[in-house]
Amino acid sequence: MTATTGHPAVRRWSTAPAPSFAHLNRMTDDTGLFEHARHAIVRREHGYCTDDVARGLVVASREPEPTEAVLQLAERYLAFLTHAQDAGGAFHNRLGYDRRWTDEPGVGDWWGRALWGLGTAVSRSPASWVREEALVAFSRGATRRSPAPHAMAFAGLGAAEVLRRHPGHITAAALLADAASAVGPVGDDPRWSWPRQQLTYANPALAEVVIAASQLRHGGPPLDDGLRMLTWLRGVQLHDGRLSVVPAGGWRRGAVRLRHDQQPIEVAALADACATAATVTGDPDWETGIRQAVGWFLGDNDVGTPMWDPATGGGYDGLTAHGPNLNQGAESTLALISTLQHARRWS
Template structure:
């Protein structure tokens, strides 16, 4: 990968959030057992009847692998999540997604978002885990899955993020290079209209993850998109999601071009994806202006949002499942808790 000095348009900045220490893994541990990570909770109590999903287990492997000095408990979680993913993967590189509490799969192997997120988790473990046995097994499973391609741009983007991670440690990994290039191509190039430079006519979910792949792929030696394409899309995404200086993410229902934009319900994964993309932009460009986006995402969880309320429970360490016009949805499921942890992990470097 090569460096570049391109710069974004001037980002808006604000005060840095007062981060309450390192992220807590207490609620993630509460949601996990020796099989995997339960998907749902009612308030802070796990709902076992809904079982597990590869989507969330993969995100669990991402955040546990990002810990530079994991505790014994966090390392145990990473091993458990890796074992789940290798069990979910078939010999052709696809993944099953849903496992019941009875330990029976309820679906067939496929290449949906869960395939992409599984490769993201495996790639992160292969690159960042301090445990060599985790890195080795994760790389084997990643390499098997990286030979496949999904028709879904989001799935390809998540898989591309895994390829980015692998290339940190293994820059000559040919399958990861090809996967990252194909992921950026699946996202597409921005449009020419500055009022809507998005490649599609609708914003849906985790949009910043798609931008992050384009930005990262711009560093490929051959065949990558231009950095300016990714930065232009991220700058636009940043600008439309700022309201009175704080982050106001596109809600779960999405936003169609030309339609009125709703404000709720806002999902924690949007703030987490935005933090990741801004951190990647700051790292690649060397422009500290992109740090503001990381701060705004952290601030969204800590209460600097449309309702002015924290989006996490300090007592449990769990993230709330969504921001409604009346305040947070107090359920603390896996997806929201993982989004909280992933965002707060950036505070080590960017706060």
Template sequence: MTPGFQHLIRLSDDTGLFEHARRAVVRRQHGYCTDDVARGLVVISREPDPTPELTRLAECYLAFLTHAQDRTGAFRNRLGFDRRWHDRAGIGDWWGRAMWGLGTAAARGCAPWIREEALHAFALGAERRSPHPRAMAFAGLGAAEILRTTSDSTMAAALLTDAAQAVGTPPEDPGWPWPQPYLTYANAALAEVLIAAGDLSGDRSLLGTGLHMLTWLSDIQTRDGRLSAVPAAGWRQGAPRQRYDQQPIEVAALADACAVAARVTGDPAWHEGVRRAAAWFLGANDAGARMWDPDTGGAYDGLTEDGPNLNQGAESTIALISTMQQAGELG
């Protein structure tokens, strides 16, 4: 059985996408978040021939994001099951992910009204800049999606340029060629946005920096030929590295970045990174455990020393879908 969208559909209602589940059952008391709705919009927008049910979900997720956005282009993040917002609009990581979702929908959305509304919301959000490098990286990935279909978008080009600058360049340290002295989460997104910015602007130096970062990140996360992802606790330069708790979001970020590197360079060697990421979900990981449930289609929330965390939340399930989309494109 191949993972599909069945669990994402299970986690969704007419408002949005629930964040958490106990095993496969929705935990409504935890509500919805812009982060996950944006991720959901990314993977649905990538589908070349979505079903009517997925199109309905794309419309639902887009409506959620436009409702979360205020007049300045910032976004609220947490909505309760009672449909009351629990925070004020801001420009943290959720702003960046919302921009990624909107940019992907604007470029690849299955219906013209989805593309048009997503572009409108993206343009409003593109007036803002976040002080957080990861938020800027996520937003930059949305800008890159638009530039791949509309190369003369000055708005998207400016955001992508600023995203690359926010990520920065690594020091000349062969032991740690990374722009920060630590790795945290979705690390490969930082390399991916430099690769995209270098490619789309014709800056070969920037492209080379992104590829070098991704090569190093991929190498340090490979153990005995399998993917051994940086755990949720992160890893600081010079400190011991823990093996667990590995998260699906890290696996999906690596698959995305390697897939982009392969398309940009034409080098099929990058496909191996995508394959290792897909294999991680199928059991080629440090615990030898399958990281998704064939009965539900959901991905497990983390790989612990004792095996999978059997809860199947939105972030993990979207990471599974995203990784398998990239692997599926390899043929």
């Protein structure tokens, strides 16, 4: 795909930087990935969380030709996740800097994201020892179910990754089918083509898992359900042709929609979902959604400001009405890397 004229998001697409792991290295020690930073400096007192470590494993595993440093990150994140998992497949989420867990194992969002990270490692890591250990941990965790639709969606995305390498993995297929069912049916009203009355966080993941599940041989939902969700969601998040994602406070049907604070995780989730839709359908229009996500980070957003720091490689934590939140935590940096990985693939 080549596009160098027209809308600013299209022009910026041609100059998107390569994904940088510099700040991720800065945020990682021999235990795991720290959650927060003040500007670019790690805040050790906030410790680590499985949520972010799992996302770290996703982006490290997505690198087609990882450097030795990136492969070491993947190994470190995998070791963290296997340590976080209990014998029944649930996961701790929060580890203090003193290396003590501060919670009990559960099946919340962190369980789903852990399975997403493990599944991505199974599917994409070039290291056989990483793939093998990740499959053991994924298979244990995939026997569980969460009552939370987002957690199920994240887990389902991990199951879809496993099925790309192991098409006969029965546990993964069952999890993916259950994840799509957990999203729920889409309403008939074209003004709100969404299964719930409120948009919250990482919304595109719900549409993406339905699209992924439509490829199952048996029991998959209609592809059109997921595409209709994603088409509507992308449409309501465009403002004057640029991406303007649902803010951290969400948006309830019928309520006034606020513009801030916008979170990088929403942008990265949209890029992920559009990339999956483009792969499944072959429709190049979905590549435009990826371009818009890349453009958001590079400055084509409601404030017209870049959402990353080229000096550190870190992503800014949120877009406020007055500009970026200059803290560069793990979640925002991972969202930046993930989106730029798509830019490289689809450029």
